[in-house]
Amino acid sequence: xxxxxxIFAANWKMNKTRDDALSFIYExxxxxxxxxxxxxxxxxxxxxxxxxxxxxxxxxxGAQNMHYLDKGAYTGEISADMLTNIGxxxxxxxxxxxxxxxxxxxxxxxxKVKKALEKGLIPVVCVGEDLKxxxxxxxxxxxxxxxxIALMGxxxxxxxxxxxxxEPIWAIGSGKVAEPKDANDAILFIREQIKKLYNKKVADxxxxxxxxxxxxxxxxxLLEQPEIDGALVGGASLKVDSFLAxxxxxxxx
Ligand code: PGA
Numbered sequence: 001x002x003x004x005x006x007i008f009a010a011n012w013k014m015n016k017t018r019d020d021a022l023s024f025i026y027e028x029x030x031x032x033x034x035x036x037x038x039x040x041x042x043x044x045x046x047x048x049x050x051x052x053x054x055x056x057x058x059x060x061x062g063a064q065n066m067h068y069l070d071k072g073a074y075t076g077e078i079s080a081d082m083l084t085n086i087g088x089x090x091x092x093x094x095x096x097x098x099x100x101x102x103x104x105x106x107x108x109x110x111x112k113v114k115k116a117l118e119k120g121l122i123p124v125v126c127v128g129e130d131l132k133x134x135x136x137x138x139x140x141x142x143x144x145x146x147x148x149i150a151l152m153g154x155x156x157x158x159x160x161x162x163x164x165x166x167e168p169i170w171a172i173g174s175g176k177v178a179e180p181k182d183a184n185d186a187i188l189f190i191r192e193q194i195k196k197l198y199n200k201k202v203a204d205x206x207x208x209x210x211x212x213x214x215x216x217x218x219x220x221x222l223l224e225q226p227e228i229d230g231a232l233v234g235g236a237s238l239k240v241d242s243f244l245a246x247x248x249x250x251x252x253x
Contacts, residue, residue, distance in 0.1 A: 004204075004206075005039060005207070005229075006037070006223070007163065007229065007231075008231060009062070009165070009209060009230065010232075011095070011211075011232055011234045012044050012234075013064070015045075016044075016238070018048055021045075021048045021052060024240055025056055027240045028240060029055070029056065029058070032247050035250075037253075038250040040058065040247060041059065041061070041089075042056070042060070042061055042062065043090070045064070046063055046064065046065075050086045061089070061090070062088060062092060063083050063088050063091045065091070065098060066080055066115070066116065067080075068108065068112045068114070080121055081119060083119075089122060090122045090123075091122070092124050093112045093116065093123045093150075094126045094127070095167075096169045096172060106149035107149065110152050110153070113151070114153065114154060117154065122161055123162055125150050125163070125164050126232070127147060127166060127167070127190070128146075128212070129142045130169040130170060134168065140186075140189055143166075144189075147193045147197075148193065151197060156198050156199070159203075163209065164190060164208045164209070166183065166187050166210055166211070167210070167212050167232060168183075171211075171212025172213070172234065173213070174212075174213055175213050178210065180218075180222050180228075183222065183225065183228060184225035184227045184228055187208045188227045191227065207230065208227065208228070209229055209232050210228050210230075211232030211234070219246055219249045220252075223250070223253045224253075233246060
């Protein structure tokens with residue numbers, strides 16, 4: 001089985017002014033380890049995407065959201081063509097904050113994944129249970145449904161271009177990282193669902209990341225888990241020093 005290339009994904013959410021973003025990129029450009037053993041993807045507020053695409057040297061730039069239609073009267077929305085046209089290559093889809101605060105449902109997530117793939121963007125599809133679901137022992141059932149609907153109607157040939165981020169909601173921004181073994185098990189379970197829907201060959205190609213309170217302190221153990229293909233990091237990706245510490249941890253793996 002070919003080794004899956006790891007992904008260090010940083011999600012800035014709604015943080016940083018343009019000045020902050022530009023000084024961050026200048027500092028990181030000179031200091032980030034150059035490596036082809038992993039890739040770094042920075043998900044920035046959409047208003048800075050173009051500036052950062054132009055200025056980054058070794059990173060991919062991703063959007064935090066997009067609409068599933070090509071164009072039309074959808075005030076405030078951004079289409080896949082608009083993203084690819086300015087050099088964006090990745091897009092986050094169905095982050096739990098989008099699902100919770102903007103009422104995104106699994107069906108909409110599916111439409112967005114399909115549109116991203118059709119337009120040549122790599123979708124990073126976020127799934128993950130809340131605490132209530134976990135405490136009632138229904139995590140697997142919940143993940144099975146989320147994965148099944150997110151991938152509905154997607155052809156086998158496109159599946160290796162899908163990235164999944166397993167982000168238990170209770171771990172996001174809480175400082176409570178999942179136990180590495182539990183994260184590994186959940187990711188293995190997600191891979192098994194892809195195998196059930198398609199086959200082992202494609203399931204083995206899909207990169208599945210862990211997200212939720214990842215820090216330079218806990219990343220080494222997470223990356224030791226065989227099923228974890230990288231991390232989606234929020235808070236700890238905002239400062240240059242911890243961003244670089246995370247990147248260097250990937251380099252060491
Ligand atoms: P966190 O966020 O690292 O701040 O927990 C992760 C995410 O929401 O992707």
